[in-house]
Amino acid sequence: MISPAHLAFAAAFLLVVRSSAPGAAAARPIFDGKPSPSEATATARWLAAQNTWGVLSTISSDLSGAPFGNVVSYSDGVPGEGRGIPYFYLTTLDPSARDALEDERTSFTLSEFPLGTCGEIDPENPTCAKLTLNGKLKMVDLQSSEADLAKSALFTKHPEMKDWPKNHHFKIFKMEIENIFLIDWFGGPKPISPSQYLEFGRNQGSLMYS
């Protein structure tokens, strides 16, 4: 007879085998629901992978250096292959891109609330997770392979983007993450370094969700 412990071991073994199989190196975390509060990095990556829009805050040149938050769409990868880096499709007709070209210090904020998983919990309750990524907003060279990846990431999650007016000169931007602020439970923000965040799931089969 096979015991539950054997089954659990077999399942873990399969996950490790799957993650080290040819081609699996490129795979990124596929989440099956919200990670537990004990898995802060997984929660941060889950929020980045599940949301499709957030608020990008810049230092406003129009408003003499005041902060300015703007609703933008983004993608951190094609569905199921998020890498944690938010890519944006912005035009300098909009103040956020203009601001970032003058001062690249930006903040990008996501909430669990619109995902529907907070239930009756208030959006400000610490158990309804919130993620703020701070860093530099950089334009991505349209001739680079990263631009191809970013376009694919953006256009799969935001299909109408590829038909947006050419004469608005949309450009691809990304955030180079320097600071991560995650609240997903009581007791204040969880410490997550940019490298922990970006490397999550890359070589950690047992942390992957299927």
Place this chain on the structure above:
Amino acid sequence: MISPAHLAFAAAFLLVVRSSAPGAAAARPIFDGKPSPSEATATARWLAAQNTWGVLSTISSDLSGAPFGNVVSYSDGVPGEGRGIPYFYLTTLDPSARDALEDERTSFTLSEFPLGTCGEIDPENPTCAKLTLNGKLKMVDLQSSEADLAKSALFTKHPEMKDWPKNHHFKIFKMEIENIFLIDWFGGPKPISPSQYLEFGRNQGSLMYS
């Protein structure tokens, strides 16, 4: 026979009478769905009245003056009586309140997307409305009548707030609005002055929605 023009006049007359009836001075816009793109101020007030959370951006003292966006709950009034001013319930255990006490320049950003009325339209599409209020974040004196109004506004839309831990020393804050950025259609942001925004619906029976 009563012509359609007569009926329209009678309806407008009734609205004016209703808005000038005793007690109606305190009434605020009650919206029945999203206002049309030709009614920018109504759309801004609708977004403020319908949402329950947004992103508050500050100049971060922890991050050497970079912008910092944080998910917060708010209320601009009890349901059906929004006044457009966002009230917040914040603790200085959280960086946003600490930042604002050092530099009161803040930005508060709302999206139509989580309301569900954008349908299949992308969150960044200009027809999916976005509102950014910029101004000074001020603490509201807890002994004032404004604090009573703000508490009532906050606690009706966020019932769990009144049970949040006393030892976290939550305080009521409000934004003194100085600049309004609304996108609800093609063609760039709509010009709305703070007084247009705040006075909307106050003495304009014909602009009220029921």
